[in-house]
Amino acid sequence: MALTLYGTTVRSRLLLGTARYPSPLDLSAAVRQSGTEIVTVSLRRETAGSRTGGTFFELIRELGVHVLPNTAGCHTVSEAVLTAKMARDLFRTNWIKLELIGHQDTLQPDVFQLVEAARLLSDDGFEVFPYTTDDLVVGERLLRAGCQVLMPWCAPIGSAMGPQNILALRSMRAEFPEVPLIVDAGMGRPSHATTVMELGYDAVLLNTAVSGAGDTATMARAFALAIEAGKLGHDAGLLEPRDMAVPSTPLIGKGVFA
Amino acid sequence: MKVIVNGEALVIASTNLADLLQELDYEGEWLATAVNAELIHREERGTLKLKPDDRIEILSPRQGG
Numbered sequence: 001m002a003l004t005l006y007g008t009t010v011r012s013r014l015l016l017g018t019a020r021y022p023s024p025l026d027l028s029a030a031v032r033q034s035g036t037e038i039v040t041v042s043l044r045r046e047t048a049g050s051r052t053g054g055t056f057f058e059l060i061r062e063l064g065v066h067v068l069p070n071t072a073g074c075h076t077v078s079e080a081v082l083t084a085k086m087a088r089d090l091f092r093t094n095w096i097k098l099e100l101i102g103h104q105d106t107l108q109p110d111v112f113q114l115v116e117a118a119r120l121l122s123d124d125g126f127e128v129f130p131y132t133t134d135d136l137v138v139g140e141r142l143l144r145a146g147c148q149v150l151m152p153w154c155a156p157i158g159s160a161m162g163p164q165n166i167l168a169l170r171s172m173r174a175e176f177p178e179v180p181l182i183v184d185a186g187m188g189r190p191s192h193a194t195t196v197m198e199l200g201y202d203a204v205l206l207n208t209a210v211s212g213a214g215d216t217a218t219m220a221r222a223f224a225l226a227i228e229a230g231k232l233g234h235d236a237g238l239l240e241p242r243d244m245a246v247p248s249t250p251l252i253g254k255g256v257f258a
Numbered sequence: 259m260k261v262i263v264n265g266e267a268l269v270i271a272s273t274n275l276a277d278l279l280q281e282l283d284y285e286g287e288w289l290a291t292a293v294n295a296e297l298i299h300r301e302e303r304g305t306l307k308l309k310p311d312d313r314i315e316i317l318s319p320r321q322g323g
Contacts, residue, residue, distance in 0.1 A: 017322060018321045020321070027321075041322045042320045042321065043290060045264040045318075046284060046316050048263075048284055049282075049284075049285075051285055051286050053318020053320060054286040054288040054318065054319075056319055072322055082297065089300070090289070090290040090318075
């Protein structure tokens with residue numbers, strides 16, 4: 001059941017964002033309850049005289065999880081590449097969750113710049129986790145650029161809509177059977193996570209669905225269980241739907257009363 | 259000299275990046291720095307000579323999704 005990403009093996013198939021929790025304590029509890037081994041973080045301007053970043057990161061270090069820095073908010077290749085380099089310098093990891101936003105309202109990735117940035121970063125030794133769409137051609141280009149993981153959205157970031165295009169997600173799984181596929185963004189309910197795991201996805205990355213819940217720690221646990229259930233269901237062999245009923249109780253040996 | 263630090267115009271006395279961090283009271287090991295859109299590694303800050311109108315970014319870890 002373990003998952004290997006760029007040579008690092010983890011047991012949990014939930015990657016959890018660290019933003020928008022009601023408090024640092026809620027964040028810690030959610031991470032612990034979820035059992036996640038990978039959390040995402042960002043880089044932002046530090047205020048002179050404060051230790052805001054250091055205080056936050058001490059909390060993350062205490063949790064003993066892998067850190068996946070992101071390039072959230074970047075709109076150009078140069079911006080994303082520099083942010084990635086600063087993240088590597090700070091966090092001492094080659095991992096980077098590459099986000100290049102192309103549309104302000106939907107936060108849809110700019111896949112053209114994404115491929116270019118992925119190539120530059122991969123050539124520079126980064127291990128890129130690209131936030132992408134469910135487009136097969138873009139996926140292929142990202143792999144050619146050096147990515148060994150793909151992270152398609154299933155709906156716009158923070159929308160909580162859940163999987164909007166099952167056919168596309170299914171096609172992506174079929175097209176890239178050996179590539180770790182992580183659904184990133186758009187989930188709202190644990191059942192959304194189960195759905196994509198039943199499609200054969202390797203993991204789920206989410207944030208707002210947990211941090212925006214009434215009880216963040218319990219929701220984190222719910223997603224962890226939902227992901228595990230979906231994975232087990234997929235691996236066990238799911239029954240395909242049929243148009244007509246099929247009796248589950250055998251008719252042979254039924255009593256004849258007339 | 260006048261430089262831009264995190265988008266704000268400041269007049270500083272320091273001539274290198276390490277001294278600037280101290281002058282402006284940036285503390286701790288969890289900082290990443292760039293000057294004119296070039297990453298400046300921690301160990302390069304002491305030798306990085308600042309020039310007027312340099313654009314300096316000082317970032318640190320934050321919550322992210």
